Amino acid sequence: MESKNVLAAVVAALAMILAIALWLLMRYVVLNRRRSSDLRRVASEGRELRFQYSFFRRVAGLPTKYSLRDLDRATDNFRWMLGRGASGAVFKGVLDDGTPVAVKRIEGAEYGEKQFKAEIAAVASVQHVHLVRLLGYCHVNGGGGGGPCFLVYDYIENGSLDEWIFPSPKRQRGLTWPLRYRVAVDVARALAYLHHDCRARVLHLDIKPENILLDDEFRAVVADFGLSKLMNRDQSRIVASMRGTKGYLAPEWLLGTGISEKSDVYSYGMVLLELVGGRRNVRLVEDGGGEGRGKQSKWSYFPKTVMEKVREGRLMEVVDERLQMAADQKQVTTMVHVALWCIQERAELRPTMTAVVEMLEGKIAAAAPPPETDMLVVDLLSIMDDNGQFSTTSGGNISANEATSAAVHGGKNVAFASSSTNSFAMSYLSGR
Template sequence: MEPKRVKIIASAAVISLLILIIIFRIALGRSTAFYLFTGADCAVILAVVIWASFQYATVYSRTKASTNRTALEGEQLRLEYSFLRKVAGLPAKFRYEELEAATDNFKALLGRGSSASVFKGILDDGTPVAVKRIEGAEHGEREFRSEVAAIASVQHVNLVRLLGYCCVPGGGFKYLVYEFIHNGSLDSWIFPRRGGSFNGEGACLPWPLRYKIAIDVAKALAYLHHDCRSRILHLDVKPENILLDESFRARMSDFGLSKLMGRDESRVVTTVRGTRGYLAPEWLLENGISEKSDIYSYGMVLLEIFGGRRNVCLVGDGNNSQRKWSYFPRIVSEKVKEGKLMEVLDEKLKGGGVEEREVRALVNVALWCIQEKAKLRPSMARVVDMLEGRLLVDKPPETEMIIVDLLSIDDDNLTGAGGSRQMQSQPPTMSTYSCGMSVLSGR
């Protein structure tokens, strides 16, 4: 019975019995019959109250059980939805307070770029993560969300998984939460740090691992270019964005805000994004970019894997006036023509365990990838086939490398705060572009 109906019946019964007591009091006075009737009347009132209380208790228990059942079903639905999101690989939306707690108030800095910083953190469930804080204002919140949603659903064994994101209201920082990769980035394993040391207690990657990493990265880019619903351009392929897991499998990272291309688009025009030394010439010529721009950057990375050095660096002894910029791709091209390729192989690899056939294949693929004419560069799917030996690697055509020479020289990197020239420990390849193409145009 409904609570409202119980209340009406009980109230009507009690009021009626009280009226009868008043009537009998007037009619019978203080006689024995009146007291007998009053006692019986009060017993009936007590019975009505007990009945109403029982009805209320029954209805309350039913209502509480129904509420608990609804809450339980809601919790189950929430857990199932969360499980399905994880299975589908969709990004979770984190609260800022969660990321602040996970990173201990952003104290464990892993690295810093021109517009972002990366911090190590541990989520409540014990999952280690890398939290990237985007400090630039070039991406609006709507664009940020749409690109994250599109790219986070992309999963591949050679891509770092994007776990979630966070947008701070009021135009604050934006955050991307990635899985944490334990062995760090490729640059710390192939380029010596100050003092000649490497990552991993002085370890240096042997040739078989380097060749495997080259194939892993090619597979990741081939997947982004060919096997996604929309083609995804990474636009910042470099050793710093290639991470190595516990098995030294390469995992491409920092693709959360890459450029999306429709299948019907042959090229797109955008502002210059990427790192000097890895940028394809078409950035400067304002011809628009395509997946061929990633292929160019990949070729430059291959040469650095082969040589164990930056493609652009200062060489020579003495003061600044006696040192000059060295452009490694041109050196490699000349050594290939002379038949002396192994002379410029990374010195640390010359102790043995190097397959000369693989070295020549990798270098020839790299020289194909860095052709100044984009149409001459092979697709990443073809690159995978060549590196894995399913296709023969033809001799690449010669390229002038004139435009790249212009990118290689940056006098500003040699000038200190007071205008005096000073040596830099890092070559100009480490500077990152974030300006419009018209600024770089020579016309």
Template sequence: MASLQHISLVHLLGYCLTQNGERYLVYPFFENGSLDAWLFADVHKRSHLTWALRYQIAVDVSKALAYLHHDCRHRILHLDVKPANILLDGSFQARLSDFGISRSMERDKTNVMTRARGTVGYLPPEMLVPKAISAKSDVYSYGMVLFELLGGRRNFQSTVEGETQQRRNTYFPKIARDKIKEGNLMEVVDRCLVNTGHVTESEVELLGNVAFWCIQENPELRPNMNDVVDMLEGRKMVDVPPDSPMFVVNFLDIESEYIASKSDKKDAVRSSSNRENTPLSANTISISIELGR
């Protein structure tokens, strides 16, 4: 990883080995931390991420992934693209980080078999079943990040509401699809951005269409990251994406029930009044799935 050199990647500065055998990697310090700390914060903090900044972050990350997939001696699959792994410097320029579960792949190969690891909400369908994965798996995760940049909210969230403790799951890409079908494009955008009046509707439509192409459940329909860069920078036309059945929603519902049941057991001693409207976001849960041969 030390040989990777791209302006939108976090660069490894060095490493050290202590007398106790502990190993440390040394990376630059990023003043503004990770994207998720701003994107999922209160309105005041989210408003610092202007539309222009969010669009530029989308471009920065797309270029980082395009470099990993197409310009390295060996293709590199990141496999855990999410806001928590996107770091922001003092001027909010984005850097893709955390290659802990990444995989390298020969340039003449298009797929690789691996244990499916990553974060629920960003995992593509092919990583949830015994199938080989490819660079298109990163494309799917990137598409989910685009939705979160648009809406200022997590792509999947489960909440417990009311005295009945009824669980309500929300899948933002599905909400966005329905809003756009109704002709309410700007309702998809983070309200704190809309209120400023500094949002370009044509760019919202473009980013939304790219996001929907990226999360197509058939990997062959997803663009590669070079094409995504060209789309975002206006060098390639973006057609209206086909309607996706979004079968992955069913898995996320099951996974959230599992996560919530574990949380319920831990919180059994709490009163119901303290648990109302408790967020049970699946986005922060990392899982490993052993794929069959």
């Protein structure tokens, strides 16, 4: 009897212990689920707040600061490269909120965070419908305070203009004439805004087809302010140590005599001619040579050809042959005349971008074709060595003034580039 009482007591105690353990386990599970739910809710609310914060910053035109981890995730560890330029590579990405972006990794220069943020603030203050929108940035601190930098831009659907106007196996059909003319107006409006409507005048300094993007409606958006310079209103010229892209550089830039907004006008004029002709302005072509002479290379300079055709009254012969009869002759005439004024060697003869917009839009009459010039640029490019110096036949360097004199006299005292130098130069002339 006593043993039965002991057994009953033990069973009761075990049952109580088991019940308590089960109750504790259930409470732990419930609390853990509640805690996990709370954490998920907090995380979700945090993401939502970040999205809202990012959204309101974009609406206000303020760039968002991203971490390198954010950009790694957005670009899948920088897997999808869109292209590479002189200042860095560009990758396609998708932000956490689903926004497609282009992430540019700036190479070859390190900025302190304070300096980089100052540059970002300056660029972010420049907003126009035909300028690519800066969404955010990332600065990675290095050991000495400087580190790699990233810029996050809107992703522009149809890529760059060069892919649409220069023949390539990938895309045989180029832009129609109406779209080319509209692109010319869009880019002119963007540059007019930079030069005349910003609080501080902005020089782009690298206008070329690769830096003109086309959106899903084929409206032009000017990109890449990596080489931009801000000028005070009372500054008319600056001397820049950086270099843009050969083939689009004004003579005053090649000669190092100082640049102004008229240097952008020159580059724009070169782009106009490429829009009309569907070909690069400066090309190295093989000369068949005569009897007893091997093949030689020489420069083909499209602006000089255009000027000759204008003088002969055969302007339509310079139009991209893929357009056939689709190009509007009046618009072609206007665009070519504007382009030839834009590429005048004397900067003071070039129109402002505001005047260019008005001429292209028909608000003022387009000027008659300008007087012929020597077009020294092709000669200057031919005698420039790999380091941007002008070379003599004896192998020494000459000054900018001496180079000008040599070019004026037909280049008789200068050595034209060797094949290896030509190869180097063409990598710049091609805009890559």
